[in-house]
Every structure is written in C-alpha cells, then in structure tokens.
Amino acid sequence: MWWEYLKTVFLIVVIIAAAYYVTKFVAAKAAGPRGRTGDIRVRSSAPLGRDRQLVVAEVGGYAYILGVTAQHVELIDKVNKAELDDARPEEETPTPVSDFKREFLERLKGTYRDPRR
Secondary structure (H helix, E strand, C coil): CHHHHHHHHHHHHHHHHHHHHHHHHHHHHHHCCCCCECCEEEEEEEEEECCEEEEEEEECCEEEEEEEECCCEEEEEEEEHHHHHHHCCCCCCCCCCCCHHHHHHHHHHCCCCCCCC
C-alpha cells in the first residue's frame, strides 16, 4: 500500500521537474539572442505604444533607426555611426551637493552663509 503512494509521489515530482526544464528550454529558444550578437548591437529602444517601439541598431559603421511592431519591421533612417555619436548631447554636470555635516554645524553656530546669495 505505501509502495503505491511512494510511486505516485515520485511520478508527480518527475512530471513537475520535466515541465520546469521543458518550459525553460522552450522559453530560451523562443526568446532568441539578445543584445550584442556578432556585428549587430541594439544601441537603444523606446516604446511607442502597445507592441510598438523605436529601435536604434548598429551594424558595422552605420546605425539603423527601425520602427518595430509585432508584425512588421520598417527602416526609418540609416545614419553614419560617427554622426550619431556626435549628435549625442553632452551630459550635464550634476549640481554640487552641500556637505550636510558642515552646513548643520554652521547653522547651529549661526555662521552659515548661503552660497546662492
């Protein structure tokens, strides 16, 4: 009697493990390669709505701006990669953060001067 329960539990564990590994295998095959694959690199993407996005992909010395939907991929523009790098805005320097401890002690002593004035 207990042998039948043990076989049933073992069979359930085997089925769950097989379902787990089959699901991981199918998901890996369906997802395909991501990011950098050979000479192709997805530089950036921006969602435009449900199942729609704008993608910038680099191939060789060019960047391709693509409109991507669930059913279609359309070339919007082809740009020289050097032009794309030159057009990127310079990063802004962050505003300096005050030293909290120093400012706190100066405010306690009454010697604090606001640097913005």
